[in-house]
Amino acid sequence: MKLLIIEDEPEMLENMRQTLERQHYIVETATDYSAALHKIGVYDYDCILLDITLPDGNGLELLKTLKASGKDEGVIIVSAKDSLDDKLAGLNLGADDYLPKPFHMSELHARVKAVLRRRHFDGNPHISIGNVSIFPETREVMVENQPLVLNRKEYDILMYLITNKKRLVTKTALAEHVWGDHIDQADSFDFIYSQIKNLRKKLEHATITIEAVYGVGYKLEVIS
Template sequence: MKILVIEDEPDMLDNIVSSLRKEQYVVEEAANYHEALDKIGAYDYDCILLDINLPGGNGLHLLADLKKNKKSDGVIIVSARNSLDDKVAGLELGADDYLAKPFHIAELHARVKSVLRRRIFEGSNLIQIQNLTLDPDKHQVWVNNQELTLNRKEYDILLYLVTNKGRLVSKTALAEHVWGDYIDEADNFEFIYSQIKNLRKKLKDHHAAVEIGAIYGIGYKLTSP
C-alpha cells in the first residue's frame, strides 16, 4: 500500500515515515503545501496523512482540491489543531479520520489500517479471489489454503493487481505505486518484468485460479478465468 505523509515538522515526519516503512508500506513524503500539491496532483495514494498547518498553505485546501478532482485517496488529518471546528471542517470536506497530536504511533497504524480496510477491502481483513487469499495486515498469501512464499516486491505487485482486479494497470502506475519515490532511480522497467515473471511462475506452480495478463507495451491485468 502506498502512503503519502504531509508534515512540516522534520522529527515528526521522520518518525512517521520510518515507522510506516517498517510496516512494509511504500511511503512518500511532502514537507510543505506546494510539494504536497504537486504529489497529490501527479500520483494516486491509498492513504494520505495530512497536517493542516503547512508552510505555504492550509492542508484543508489540499483536501478540498482532492475532492474537487474526484480522487479517491483515503485521508487522515493529523494535526495539533484539536478544535471541534477543525474536525468538523475536515470531515465535511471528505476526510476519513482525524487524529490529534500528540499520538502514539500504534494508534496511527491502527487508523491507517482501518481506512485501508474500509476503502479498499470493503471492511474485511482478508481478500479472496477464487482460491487465492491475501492478508494485507500480515503480508501473507495462500493458494488453496497453502501459504505462497513471495518476496517483498512480488507481494506488493500482487496486492496492487488484486486491488485493481480486471483493470489494466500501466507499467508506470505499477512502478510508481510499488517503488514510490525510488522509481526515479530506475532507467527502465526491466525490474518489473523480472518480478512479474517470478510471480507468474509461483502462481502457476501453486495452481492459483488467477492469471497476470500482459498488454504488450502498456501494462498488466489480473484475471480469474
C-alpha cells in the first residue's frame, strides 16, 4: 500500500511518516503545493493525506485537480482549522474523510485503514486476525465461524484495537474514537474499563486478547 502525505510542517510530517511506516505502508511525502502537484501527476497512491493550508496553495485545489484528472485515490483531509466549511467543501469535492489536528496516531491509522478497506475490499469486506473474522460492512464478528454478538461500543472498541493491533492505544484516544469528541471532558476515562471487561469475557474463546498497559491504555495481542 502506497501513501502520500502532503504536509508543510516538517515535524508533523515526520511523525505521520514514522507511524505509518511502522504499519508497513510505503510512505512518500510532499511539503508544498507544487511538489504535491508534481507527485500526484506522476504516481498513483492508495491513499493521500492532505493538509489544506500549504505555503504556496490551497489543498482543496489539489483535491479538485486530483478528482478532475479522474484519479480515484482515497483522500483524507488533515487540517488545523477544524472548520465546518472546510470539512463540507472537502467532502463535497470527493475527499473520503476529514481529520482535524491534533489527532492521536491510533486515530490516524483507523482512518487510513477505513479508507483503504472501503477501496480495496470491493464487496468482500473481511478482516481476519487469529481465529476472529470481522465483516465491517455488516458489523458482524465471528469467532471460529461462530457469530459473536457485540453491542455498538464493544464492536467499535474491538475494531479500533484491531486496526491498531500490537500497538498501544491510550484510553483518551479510545474514548474519543468510540464515545465521540464530546465525551472528552469527562472527569476520567475509567468508565471504558467496564466495556473492556465485557469485551474480554466475550472473547474468551478467541485467540486475541486485550492487554492493559500500565493503566494508560490497551494493546491487542494475538495469542500464538
